[in-house]
Amino acid sequence: MDIIQHSIAVGKYLVSPLIRHQDDGNYAASVSIRSGHGSGMHDRVMRFTPRFASHAAAVGYAIDQGLGWVRERAPRNAPLALPCAG
Incomplete structure (x- = not known):
């Protein structure tokens, strides 16, 4: 799985693609969207059918879907997405 390397911080959210290599040679994509800290942390995970x-195509799709979810909920003045060091 590939998690930290491609994480992106957007406002209070951390978007992390979760990629799994399948037995048939293809890649499955999921995305984790985390917010909060400590005991108040919430992590939403979405799994996708395609x-x-x-690997790069799966990462791109997961990031696009995660950022789309965040943009629907983030205030208009939220900072731009920034890659996290990992």
Whole structure:
């Protein structure tokens, strides 16, 4: 699985693609959207149906879907998405 390397911080959210290599050679994509800290932390995970021929395509799809979810909920003046060091 690939988690930390591609995480993106957007306001109070941390968007992390979760990619799994499948037995058929394709890649499955999920995304974790985390908010809060400590005991108040909430983590939403979405799994997607499409399969991808490359790891990069799966990462791109997961990030796009996660950022879309965040943009629907974030205030208009939220900071731009920034990659997290990992």
